[in-house]
Amino acid sequence: MKIQDQVVLITGGARGLGKAITQAFAAEGARVVINYYQSEDAAKALAQEIGERAVALQADVRDAGAVAAMLRQAEVYHKAPVTTLVNNALINYRFDPSQNTQYEALAWENMEAQLTGTLKGAHHCIQACLPSMKAAKFGRIIQIGTNLFHNPVVPYYDYTTAKAALLGFSRNLARELGAHNITVNMLSGGLLRTTDASAATSDAVFDIIQANTPLQRVTSLKNWPMPACFLHLPGHAPSPVRT
Numbered sequence: 397m398k399i400q401d402q403v404v405l406i407t408g409g410a411r412g413l414g415k416a417i418t419q420a421f422a423a424e425g426a427r428v429v430i431n432y433y434q435s436e437d438a439a440k441a442l443a444q445e446i447g448e449r450a451v452a453l454q455a456d457v458r459d460a461g462a463v464a465a466m467l468r469q470a471e472v473y474h475k476a477p478v479t480t481l482v483n484n485a486l487i488n489y490r491f492d493p494s495q496n497t498q499y500e501a502l503a504w505e506n507m508e509a510q511l512t513g514t515l516k517g518a519h520h521c522i523q524a525c526l527p528s529m530k531a532a533k534f535g536r537i538i539q540i541g542t543n544l545f546h547n548p549v550v551p552y553y554d555y556t557t558a559k560a561a562l563l564g565f566s567r568n569l570a571r572e573l574g575a576h577n578i579t580v581n582m583l584s585g586g587l588l589r590t591t592d593a594s595a596a597t598s599d600a601v602f603d604i605i606q607a608n609t610p611l612q613r614v615t616s617l618k619n620w621p622m623p624a625c626f627l628h629l630p631g632h633a634p635s636p637v638r639t
Contacts, residue, residue: 397479397534400425401461405470405478405519407431407457408485410439417482422446429470429478431455433485456519458483460524467524477528480536481521483562487513499553506554514558515565522569526578535578539566543584559584 400407404421407416409430417436422428430452432439439452451473455466471477488509497506522537529535541563545556563582 397532402479402536403427403429403470403474403476404466404480404482404544405429405431405521406482406484407517407527408433409482410435410442410452414484415442415449417484418442418450419446421480422449425449426480427474427476429453429466429474431457431466431485433457433487457520458487458512460520461522471528477532478525478537479529479532479534482538482540483521484540485513485517487517497553499551502553507557510554510558511561514562518562518565526573529578530576533577535573535576537566537569537573537578537580539563539580540581541582541584546584566609594622 399421404426406414406418406421406428409418409428410432414430414573418428418430419442425634427449428451430439430443430450432452432454433456436452436454437453443450443452451470455462457463467478497503518539525535525537539562542556542559543635544550544552545560545563548556563584566580566582573580
């Protein structure tokens, strides 16, 4: 299916990486759904910037009913169901090494919060999209991961554990859904410089990341090859992409 015929849902699509993903798809001619949880002003401003091919819709991805309602609204607006889903939403998390909890003091509630936001959110969105994807015999599911669970420069236990679990979840999905021409891939980039979530990350941490990167640079929204990453993914089980 050509990108111009697709409807793309980006969760957490109003700010940071989500905004860049939204803009990349829109620039290629796709119709986009900008999901937001609390960033209403940013989401509506981005939709206005893109024009009639974009709609901003509120939903907490942890709430299955809210996700289902969002999908219905998206289909009414675009007069077509979602064909590509990008699970990007990050619930209430900041990459702040100075506030990072040592393992001995880590509460299970912190782990559960990220597992719920990452896994439960993706689970709800995928299940809501699958009926129309199967009916169309076409679907693209893209999970936003991280290379921090391969190289924990800072041990963000809750965040990286949830993303590692997302990889296992994605591999299982890819195995089952490939028969329906629905591909599942995970993109695992480095910590971005600089988004709202990474604003508290110190220069020292970014220096460590840069020193351990083959290109000797830190990933940013300016140097991440967004269209190539998202529009030309192979149809097989996901593999981490390190940038």
